Amino acid sequence: MSDVRDILGAPKLHGEKAEAAPKPKKAKIERPKGMSREAFALLGDQHPIISSQLAEKGKKDLKAKPKPSTKGVVVWNFKGFRNSARDDGLELKRWTKAYKDAAGRVRDADDSNDYSFAKFNKKIQLARYNDEEYDSLVKSLHSSHEWSREETDYLLTMCERFDLRFNVIADRYEYVPSSHKVHAHPRTLDDLKERYYAVARALFIGREGGEAPIANQVLVKHPFNKQHEVDRKRAIEQMLERTAEQLAEENALLAEAKAVEEKRKAEAAAAAAAARRAAAQPVAAAGVATPAAAPVGAPAAIAAGVHRLPDAFSNDPGPGVSSFFDANCEPARPKPGVYARGMSTTTLGGNIIANVQGGARGQKAMETLMAELAAIWPGVQNPPRVSTRAVCGSWLALRNEIVALHELRRTRLPGGGVGGATDDKKSSKKRR
Helix, strand or coil, rough: HHHHHHHHHCCCCCCCCCCCCCCCCCCCCCCCCCCHHHHHHHCCCCCCCHHHHHHHHHHHHCHHHHCCCCCCEEEEEEEEEEEECCCCCEEEEEEEEEEECCCCCEEECCCCCCCHHHHHHCCCCCCCCHHHHHHHHHCCHHHHHHCCHHHHHHHHHHHCCCCCCCCHHHHCCCCCCCCCCCCCCCCCCHHHHHHHHHHHHHHHHHHHHHCCCCCCCCCHHHCCHHHHHHHHHHHHHHCCCHHHHHHHHHHHHHHHHHHHHHHHHHHHHHHHHHHHHHHHCCCCCCCCCCCCHHHHHHCHHHCCCCCCHHHCCCCCCCCCCCCCCCCCHHHHCCCCCCHHHHHHHHHHHHHHCCCCHHHHHHHHHHHHHHHHHHHCCCCCCCCCCCCHHHHHHHHHHHHHHHHHHHHHHHHHHHHHHHHHHHHHHHHHHHHH
């Protein structure tokens, strides 16, 4: 009926509910390009004012009943306190927390009447001397002819006052002798350090009876060196006072030195490579007896009978030369640790054989080649028995020569060396 009344424009009956006006739709805000979804969600009215977790926690706290404290009701007392870090005995007052039990007795939360921050007032324990120690230990120091006891006492007082902050001490140092006959010498920062550390070191050593009981003490282990400090500061000043021309000249010298070092390394590497090539070539020296005939099937390089021990494999290579070798038979320094030369050489030789090109076929060819050589010279497959530097280096060089022989047979011989007959059969079948 409400629809008919609306069409006819008739007034609504008493008690009939008026329809709610449609809510205007809010314009949808599009997220700007490059803005994250979380940041965009904060722009609208969808995000809560407070975290839901905090709201839930607040509800629980409001519903929970407060538990009475076992210590009693908290009260505050206005009472005095002293600061143990002060020497004048000043007493101040403050409000302190206390607890009042059911019987009406009041108990302080902190029973101590001292200032709570007095524990952070740390004082340096300085070395002080008496008359006997000054006469027997301090007076005999080398610097004592320039320092009187009165001035030394003044220095120790300043060190205690300013907690060994020598820059402040040197700024406030104004010693005035009590006698007019004594003249005050101007003291630098290094002079003050030298005198204090010398006195403290002499007292420590004298009280312990020698340096051995306190050998690890800093002043005993590292005595102050005034001349070293002066030279260090002078060097820093010279570094800071350099001009732009001096900096450019220094950089040019460093670049030239780097170029010379690189050139020297390149020449040394070229000389080493030339020596290896010369050692690898068979040399028929004049006057050398011809060795016995090699067994049938021996390779040409082995059948030549030239077995020389290169100088690089000697047991006494000289200072600074490593006793280990890399895959190229060059001296190499291993990582820090403990190594057995024989085990390390055997592992490296196995890696040399395992890195042969050709995959599974190449490995099979290497196994066949090693079997052929083992038939000629038994034991060629075994690791070195005596693990000296010369033996291990020669054993690795032999492994490299075996790999070189395998590569030669694979690239130069018909059919790729090992397995060549099978390859010839396959090629003949393809031609048919």
